[in-house]
Amino acid sequence: MNSNVEVENCTFVNNTAMSGGAISVECNYLIPCTNVIRDSVFTNNVAIEEGGGIIYNTYQPELINNTYGDNIAELGNDVASYATRIKKVSNGTLVDLNELNDVPSGIVIDEDMVFAVVSAEQNSIMTSNSRSVIKWETIDENTRVRGQNTVTLNKGMVTFSDTIFEAAPGMQDVKFRLASSAIDYNVLQYLDPVKYADQIISVNFRWCKPGEIQDGNTCLKCNSGSYSVTWNSTQCLTCPENASCEEERISLSAGYWRISRNSTDIMECPNEEACLGGYNATSQYPVN
Numbered sequence: 262m263n264s265n266v267e268v269e270n271c272t273f274v275n276n277t278a279m280s281g282g283a284i285s286v287e288c289n290y291l292i293p294c295t296n297v298i299r300d301s302v303f304t305n306n307v308a309i310e311e312g313g314g315i316i317y318n319t320y321q322p323e324l325i326n327n328t329y330g331d332n333i334a335e336l337g338n339d340v341a342s343y344a345t346r347i348k349k350v351s352n353g354t355l356v357d358l359n360e361l362n363d364v365p366s367g368i369v370i371d372e373d374m375v376f377a378v379v380s381a382e383q384n385s386i387m388t389s390n391s392r393s394v395i396k397w398e399t400i401d402e403n404t405r406v407r408g409q410n411t412v413t414l415n416k417g418m419v420t421f422s423d424t425i426f427e428a429a430p431g432m433q434d435v436k437f438r439l440a441s442s443a444i445d446y447n448v449l450q451y452l453d454p455v456k457y458a459d460q461i462i463s464v465n466f467r468w469c470k471p472g473e474i475q476d477g478n479t480c481l482k483c484n485s486g487s488y489s490v491t492w493n494s495t496q497c498l499t500c501p502e503n504a505s506c507e508e509e510r511i512s513l514s515a516g517y518w519r520i521s522r523n524s525t526d527i528m529e530c531p532n533e534e535a536c537l538g539g540y541n542a543t544s545q546y547p548v549n
Contacts, residue, residue: 300327303329306333311337312340313339313341314338317342344444347441359462365470366430370424374424378418397411406437430467430479469493483497486500488510502527516536
């Protein structure tokens with residue numbers, strides 16, 4: 262602990278450990294330490310968890326002109342460190358998440374969100390933290406996260422597929438925090454409070470759209486058999502006769518017509534075969 266060591270021109274071969282197959286560098290974050298590993302060879306070393314060749318826990322050692330080959334670990338075949346950030350996984354790529362846009366208040370978001378806990382190098386997923394979680398936390402008043410707001414890590418990753426954010430519809434720049442029990446935030450704040458600041462996500466809420474109504478701070482979808490056709494409606498209307506309704510769609514029964522897509526003035530068609538019924542989403546003035 263709190264070593265200040267220089268390793269030079271050494272060869273590490275066929276070593277095995279739980280973490281750090283060849284070298285484990287441990288420092289108390291309250292007492293800075295300096296370590297240098299240079300011109301050394303790491304070959305065929307194995308770590309059951311992290312760092313087939315080298316692992317460090319806080320202050321990164323200087324790694325200069327070293328050679329690595331055939332080292333194996335669950336995380337970081339050659340070098341591993343500690344968890345520092347949460348990143349979004351998008352098409353297999355780790356990216357920063359700063360904001361969510363067009364979010365419905367009180368309704369499950371449209372797409373799954375996949376996140377990973379990454380190491381200090383920012384490109385390695387911390388696969389060994391299988392008992393830790395990633396969670397959403399509220400910051401601003403009168404906000405909530407419901408549904409799936411906490412998920413246990415599986416090989417360093419989680420998928421949020423049933424998450425509901427709540428704030429007043431139409432509000433912008435509402436703050437939520439993304440956090441993980443795999444990350445020691447006390448250590449990170451001491452090491453670099455700017456670089457490792459809390460991960461605050463700005464959520465921009467849309468208004469309640471047609472097919473929904475606003476009820477306090479939430480948007481509610483209209484039940485089958487009722488409808489709404491304007492933004493920010495406060496009431497789902499009963500479906501008219503000779504039609505069926507689903508959210509914002511008023512679909513005519515066969516043999517009936519109307520003068521516009523959302524008209525509830527539904528009339529019997531003089532030529533029944535010419536009025537097929539249904540709903541035409543592409544035309545403001547359909548022939549039904």
